[in-house]
Amino acid sequence: MLDGISAVAFDIDGTLYSSPQFYVRIIPYFLKNFAFYLKYNKVRKILHHTAPLPDFYEYQARLFSELTGLSVPESKKKIQEIVYDGLIPYFKKIKTFKYVEESFKKIKEAGYKIAILSDFPPEQKGDLWGLSSYCDVILGTERLGALKPSIFPFGILANELGLKPEQILYVGNSIKYDVRGSKNAGMLSAYIMPFWRKIFHCPLKSADINFSNYRQLTEIVIK
The missing domain is CATH 3.40.50.1000 (HAD superfamily/HAD-like)
Known part of the structure; x- marks a missing residue:
């Protein structure tokens, strides 16, 4: 020990x-949401260097809102649908x-x-x-x-x-x-x-x- x-x-x-196994599976999904992921990845880069937040999801949505012009609630909903919920079916197929x-x-x-x-x-x-x-x-x-x-x-x-x-x-x-x-x-x-x-x-x-x-x-x- x-x-x-x-x-x-x-x-x-x-x-x-x-990761490569997963990325290959989501190529069609990623291309469909390409414009979204370009902006979302910029948000995540900022978040990797941010101090602890009282409400991570709210701040993430605010950053995305600034990049897209969407409202904060709209941003939060879009991230939930594409990132958190949308990828679930793909993980079910991953070993x-x-x-x-x-x-x-x-x-x-x-x-x-x-x-x-x-x-x-x-x-x-x-x-x-x-x-x-x-x-x-x-x-x-x-x-x-x-x-x-x-x-x-x-x-x-x-x-x-x-x-x-x-x-x-x-x-x-x-x-x-x-x-x-x-x-x-x-x-x-x-x-x-x-x-x-x-x-x-x-x-x-x-x-x-x-x-x-x-x-x-x-x-x-x-x-």
Whole structure:
């Protein structure tokens, strides 16, 4: 077992499933809503660098309103329909990476707490492919008021788990949001390497753990 670690927390998008697999599936949907996503992505870039907000969804709608000329209620409705509700059917067709559930099960049996911390609503993915039953804590950063890499949601995650940040290993695929964000919050980080890093044997030096598949992660965690 990793010394001092009592919980393993996971990002969702690109960490539990393949992002390219998802992007290929939503190409027609993205093209249909291309103009919307051009503006929405600008809003999200701003939000990734915004201090904790008392009402994230209201501020997100205000930013979108400024870019589009729509009213704030209209903006909020459009984001809900296209981003939060509109993508739900696509996640139902997505499969996790190999050995994800096996990994969750073994890590849980080894005595660790398991958590989810995602920038998009976890409930958008239903029961998280059956993984929610293994989780002690499931959090969406939007409801907490700040997106990663802010240390704020990581701090709430630690509080909800009843642990110190240094007792948590955070698993993610984004260098900026997951690795740097969790390490700045005082946690250990585990980085799931993209294909090219695996091929060229190029681990991320800033991550505490680099892994290629979930069986490998499980072995590192519970060995």
